[in-house]
Amino acid sequence: MITTPMYYQAIAPYLSSTTRNALEQAVSPQEWNTFLLSSPDFNNR
DSSP: OOOOHHHHHHTGGGSOHHHHHHHHHOOSHHHHHHHHHHSHHHHTO
16 A cells, blocks of 8 residues: 555565465555554564
């Protein structure tokens, strides 16, 4: 749901395949944000 270059450069490379798969399943921007913000990859920073 985020299609900015900043996302692809700063966040996407550090996400696991499990997190990427979950993000692909999101049906709304709100759900996508919830998945990203609650993912272990995002919280381990």
